[in-house]
Amino acid sequence: MPKLNENYLNLKENYLFAEVNHRVRDYSAAHPDKKIIRLGIGDVTLPIGSEMIEQLHEGVDAMASSETFKGYGPEQGYEFLRNAIVDYYKRNGVSVAAEEIFVSDGAKSDTGNITDIFDKDNIVLIPDPVYPVYVDTNTMNGRNITFIDANAENNFLPMPDHSKHVDIIYICSPNNPTGAAYNHEQLKEWVDYALENDAIILYDSAYECFITDPSLPRSIFAIEGAKKCAIEFCSLSKTAGFTGTRCGYTVVPKDLKYATSNGGELSINAMWNRRQTTKFNGVSYIVQKGAAAAFSPEGMAQCKENIKYYQENAKIIASTMDKMGIRYFGGVNSPYIWFECPKGMESWEFFDYMLDKIQVVGTPGAGFGNNGKYFFRLTAFGNRENTIEAMKRFETLL
Numbered sequence: 001m002p003k004l005n006e007n008y009l010n011l012k013e014n015y016l017f018a019e020v021n022h023r024v025r026d027y028s029a030a031h032p033d034k035k036i037i038r039l040g041i042g043d044v045t046l047p048i049g050s051e052m053i054e055q056l057h058e059g060v061d062a063m064a065s066s067e068t069f070k071g072y073g074p075e076q077g078y079e080f081l082r083n084a085i086v087d088y089y090k091r092n093g094v095s096v097a098a099e100e101i102f103v104s105d106g107a108k109s110d111t112g113n114i115t116d117i118f119d120k121d122n123i124v125l126i127p128d129p130v131y132p133v134y135v136d137t138n139t140m141n142g143r144n145i146t147f148i149d150a151n152a153e154n155n156f157l158p159m160p161d162h163s164k165h166v167d168i169i170y171i172c173s174p175n176n177p178t179g180a181a182y183n184h185e186q187l188k189e190w191v192d193y194a195l196e197n198d199a200i201i202l203y204d205s206a207y208e209c210f211i212t213d214p215s216l217p218r219s220i221f222a223i224e225g226a227k228k229c230a231i232e233f234c235s236l237s238k239t240a241g242f243t244g245t246r247c248g249y250t251v252v253p254k255d256l257k258y259a260t261s262n263g264g265e266l267s268i269n270a271m272w273n274r275r276q277t278t279k280f281n282g283v284s285y286i287v288q289k290g291a292a293a294a295f296s297p298e299g300m301a302q303c304k305e306n307i308k309y310y311q312e313n314a315k316i317i318a319s320t321m322d323k324m325g326i327r328y329f330g331g332v333n334s335p336y337i338w339f340e341c342p343k344g345m346e347s348w349e350f351f352d353y354m355l356d357k358i359q360v361v362g363t364p365g366a367g368f369g370n371n372g373k374y375f376f377r378l379t380a381f382g383n384r385e386n387t388i389e390a391m392k393r394f395e396t397l398l
């Protein structure tokens with residue numbers, strides 16, 4: 001009989017968004033006449049821009065002729081895409097090298113898979129609330145997690161406790177689920193803390209394209225010293241509408257090296273390369289063609305149009321919260337609005353209440369951690385008509 005990874009016993013029965021889907025499916029089966037509006041999972045609704053679509057088509061056509069056909073590609077991603085990403089960083093004032101970029105099928109996989117290169121015995125610091133992938137994947141590996149409180153008192157932007165040592169630090173900014181975004185000074189404090197503690201920061205910047213405040217950093221590598229203590233995960237899911245198409249990238253600096261127990265040193269870039277070349281055969285050429293187009297001036301302009309549309313949705317949701325006197329966070333440099341559940345309700349209770357009364361689906365804060373127990377997340381990724389309709393219904397809720 002195989003011995004199972006019983007760390008799985010320590011997970012909740014369902015992944016957060018699977019649980020939300022179950023509940024919605026049950027409600028829908030019992031009330032087939034009701035029109036449900038989904039503002040739960042952060043899934044885009046607008047079609048992909050024509051620049052990207054054209055290149056996706058070109059990628060398909062390349063497969064039809066022996067001159068242009070592609071088999072296995074480089075596991076790290078095609079050079080044309082890695083160079084396009086280097087350029088994108090450059091335009092944002094950050095210098096990274098093509099060999100530091102690893103193209104993947106998305107930030108979710110990479111933030112989960114990165115746990116492969118770390119020993120079980122690390123002190124892992126994860127903010128609460130947080131994107132559940134960080135917690136679940138470390139739990140699967142049997143790691144103990146130390147949580148750091150993100151709450152209304154610290155504007156959901158917790159800062160390091162200099163009296164305590166940790167080895168691995170997860171940061172997501174702009175944050176999923178709270179929408180809070182660190183400024184330069186705050187991130188510098190995290191980088192300094194990591195350097196002092198010989199720790200590593202796993203920085204999820206999947207929502208950087210939503211930053212509107214030009215003073216906010218869009219990458220951890222905009223911070224001095226970060227190349228010696230951080231990995232950055234990013235994605236085209238929200239930037240280019242690739243949630244279904246799947247493409248992301250992880251930046252692993254060459255300077256990132258840590259001591260080994262035999263007195264040597266290991267490069268994190270080399271370890272990640274070893275991990276990826278062993279377990280991953282790369283993203284399809286077709287998808288990478290489309291992804292590269294997102295970084296061209298024309299492609300990026302189309303991406304920005306879509307992002308503007310979602311930002312307008314965020315404003316519609318935020319203004320409803322204002323009107324109703326509900327305290328909320330996010331919605332400005334982020335597609336998420338994180339608000340306090342009305343009437344002191346707990347978040348799963350509010351989820352059921354909202355579904356039952358107005359047939360609007362959101363994501364209960366408790367699904368992101370204990371500090372989300374009385375909070376709720378709505379996404380701006382719905383279509384305009386549904387967002388307006390959902391907010392009209394919301395106004396009748398209380």
Ligand code: MLT
Pocket residue numbers: 040041042043108131176237
């Ligand atoms: C979310 O709703 O939190 C995101 O869509 C999840 C993800 O990007 O995987």
